[in-house]
Amino acid sequence: MAIEFRNVTKTYPDGTVAVDNFSLHVPSHTCTVLLGSSGCGKSTLLRMVNRMVDPTSGAVLIDDDDVATTEPVALRRRIGYVMQDSGLLPHRRVVDNIATVPRLNGASKAEAHRRANELMEIVGLDAAMARRYPRQLSGGQQQRVGVARGLAGDPNILLMDEPFGAVDPLVRVELQRELQRIQTELRKTIIFVTHDIDEALTLGDQIVVLKKGGEVAQIGKPQEIVEAPANDFVAQFLGLDSARRSLNAAPRDGGGWLVSDGRGRPLGVVDTVPDQHTDTD
Ligand SMILES: Nc1ncnc2c1ncn2[C@@H]1O[C@H](COP(=O)(O)OP(=O)(O)OP(=O)(O)O)[C@@H](O)[C@H]1O
Structure with missing residues (x-):
């Protein structure tokens, strides 16, 4: 499923213009990374896709259908969403956290649990973790559960908002590898938000470097961005890591x-x- 941002602008009620006239084509079955510093509008853009944020003007289309025509709850059930703090329900066991969306979609408890167990294997979680509560897991394990939960409704689209931002660097690299492996197999349309250049270069089929207000500084494949930064802003952004x-x-x-x-x-x-x-x- 392809996603298109068509001239979207978001002005929050306090007057903050988070995104100003942003357009982008996100091809299906690939991973597009929104890369930029804090406050440049990445999360706002991501949340427009599942209608956690509605644009003030412009439209977001999924396979040519304006998301504004779909009821938000129904939309969210068919789009996976993974966030930084995993967003797990603390009082529910791992298996039930993952099974939430299949249950909402009408699966029986047994069927939803079967699906949850299958997903735990896909994201590399030991089956013994199923009965634990989120607080009994490490940060990296919680993020794996978050990814499993995002995939549970078998969505074509997966939105990932700094999903590995809160884990230590080694675990982060491990989770990136897992995601690459999963993506090779499942080929979802992923929008991945990060401010980490290495993460963007590792995961992105397409990288969108953003300035404040969602202004596009450059769009390209990782290699293109590294080899030919389009302007000083991009060069400087990459240069932060030049040493x-x-x-x-x-x-x-x-x-x-x-x-x-x-x-x-x-x-x-x-x-x-x-x-x-x-x-x-
Ligand atoms: N609900 C809100 N009300 C008012 N302003 C908001 C709201 N949400 C976000 N903003 C502002 O909009 C701008 C873009 O925020 P957004 O969260 O989209 O950026 P971001 O690039 O995802 O940042 P970060 O990496 O820190 O999460 C920021 O200036 C932010 O303060």
């Missing part, structure tokens, strides 16, 4: 090369370096 992105390799006494990042921190040893660059290149 880590520029790698140096130095020959080692025992053979091979020691690779370090731009801050001089060792990263590992490789046998060969394909092409050597120095800072003066």
Whole structure:
């Protein structure tokens, strides 16, 4: 299912213009990342898709149908939504949290639980976790439950709002890998919001770099954005991480090369370096 933002603007009641005349085509079965600093309007845009926010003007279309014509609750049942704090119901066991949407969609309890167990396996959660309450899980495990819950209604569209923002960096990378694996299999239309450049480069088929007010600074594939930033804003945004992105390799006494990042921190040893660059290149 393709999504289209057509000249959407959102002015909140206090006068804040969160998004100003934004347009974007989100192709089906791919992951589009909205990348930008805090307050640039990413969440507002995401929430327009499932009508948690209605645009002040303009329209969001799913396969050419204006979402404004669909009742919000019905719309939300067929669109997966995963947020930063997982949004799990604290007093419900993991299995029941995941089973919520199938139950609302009319599945029997047994059928909904069967589906929940299947999803736990898909997102890499041990079956023993099913009977636990959210507080009895680590942050990373809670996010896996959040992803499972987002997938439970078998939606074509998955909205992800900084879903891995609150977990530590190692777990975050693990969750990104899992999502890539799941996406290879399920091929949902995903809109993923993040302010983390590495996360955007890892997950995005298409990346939309946003300025304040939802102004598009650049749209492109990860490689295009890294190789040819469209303007100073994008270059600077990527540049925040440049020390880590520029790698140096130095020959080692025992053979091979020691690779370090731009801050001089060792990263590992490789046998060969394909092409050597120095800072003066
Ligand atoms: N309900 C609201 N009422 C008034 N202003 C709001 C409301 N929700 C968001 N805003 C404002 O709209 C702008 C965009 O907010 P939004 O949450 O969409 O940005 P964001 O890019 O997702 O930020 P973050 O990464 O911090 O979540 C901000 O200036 C924010 O303060």
